[in-house]
Amino acid sequence: MATVLDDIIVGVREDLADRVRLVPAAEVEAAAAARPAALDAWAALGGGAPVRDLRIIAEVKRKSPSKGALAEISDPAALAAQYERGGASVISVLTERRRFNGSLADLDAVRDAVGIPVLRKDFTVDEYQVHEARAHGADLVLLIVAALDDARLRGLLELTHELGMNALVETHTEEEIDRAAVLGARIVGVNVRNLKTLDVDRSVFARLADRLPAEAVAVAESGVRGPEDIAYYAGLGAGAVLVGEALVTHGDPVTRVEDFKRAGAAAIAGRLAAH
Numbered sequence: 001m002a003t004v005l006d007d008i009i010v011g012v013r014e015d016l017a018d019r020v021r022l023v024p025a026a027e028v029e030a031a032a033a034a035r036p037a038a039l040d041a042w043a044a045l046g047g048g049a050p051v052r053d054l055r056i057i058a059e060v061k062r063k064s065p066s067k068g069a070l071a072e073i074s075d076p077a078a079l080a081a082q083y084e085r086g087g088a089s090v091i092s093v094l095t096e097r098r099r100f101n102g103s104l105a106d107l108d109a110v111r112d113a114v115g116i117p118v119l120r121k122d123f124t125v126d127e128y129q130v131h132e133a134r135a136h137g138a139d140l141v142l143l144i145v146a147a148l149d150d151a152r153l154r155g156l157l158e159l160t161h162e163l164g165m166n167a168l169v170e171t172h173t174e175e176e177i178d179r180a181a182v183l184g185a186r187i188v189g190v191n192v193r194n195l196k197t198l199d200v201d202r203s204v205f206a207r208l209a210d211r212l213p214a215e216a217v218a219v220a221e222s223g224v225r226g227p228e229d230i231a232y233y234a235g236l237g238a239g240a241v242l243v244g245e246a247l248v249t250h251g252d253p254v255t256r257v258e259d260f261k262r263a264g265a266a267a268i269a270g271r272l273a274a275h
């Protein structure tokens with residue numbers, strides 16, 4: 001049976017084919033190569049050091065397949081700048097068009113507005129999209145393990161690193177974590193939303209956190225309603241949390257990110273004290 005993820009990818013491939021006709025691969029590759037070096041998202045997320053502080057990946061998200069329209073974001077650049085002011089470490093920009101109402105224009109706007117690393121959040125299935133992400137100034141791409149076979153995952157991860165970028169490698173099961181780990185993924189996310197059914201189950205992070213490779217940045221993705229959920233993930237060992245809905249639907253994103261940072265730091269302090 002076709003899952004939600006399968007359906008999304010059919011649309012992603014159609015949109016991709018349209019873009020490839022408009023901007024040939026050689027052109028996108030040249031534009032990517034002409035960009036100044038990518039920012040180090042791994043370092044920005046606290047990679048390589050013990051977790052002492054929770055990092056927030058704050059998302060520009062207009063709409064989702066599970067919830068429909070989330071927020072009128074008239075100025076994605078201004079929103080991203082507010083996230084940065086609140087203390088976010090990375091900005092995530094949804095660029096998928098059909099289900100999330102995102103665009104590369106949103107990515108461009110955000111890139112110009114912030115000085116921190118930017119994640120191009122899309123369903124990456126082809127090398128073209130990685131060059132395209134770099135050409136539009138992204139420092140990170142999303143690689144969803146459930147959407148890729150091992151050869152493709154490896155190829156996309158290698159290309160990402162060749163371009164000086166990082167990948168957020170997204171998992172949802174133990175088997176997917178192991179597939180990411182063998183390939184040497186340096187930033188590994190657990191999405192608590194199952195992309196095949198769209199069900200959210202925060203306890204998935206509790207179940208999988210210990211399996212994440214020790215040397216990778218551990219990211220908890222989705223399902224944050226407020227500071228309690230941030231504290232929950234941080235208490236389980238997350239080094240970073242990716243938040244969309246709870247930020248775009250809040251009237252004061254600066255304060256909201258600050259509150260999330262504080263909740264995360266307190267939970268980490270508690271965790272360290274207990275160990």
Ligand SMILES: O=P(O)(O)OC[C@@H](O)[C@@H](O)c1c[nH]c2ccccc12
Pocket residue numbers: 059061121122123144170191221222223224242243244245246
């Ligand atoms: O809005 P939320 O529940 O805070 O979730 C954010 C983010 O984790 C979610 O947008 C996401 C995680 N993985 C994805 C893959 C594709 C599209 C979207 C996503």
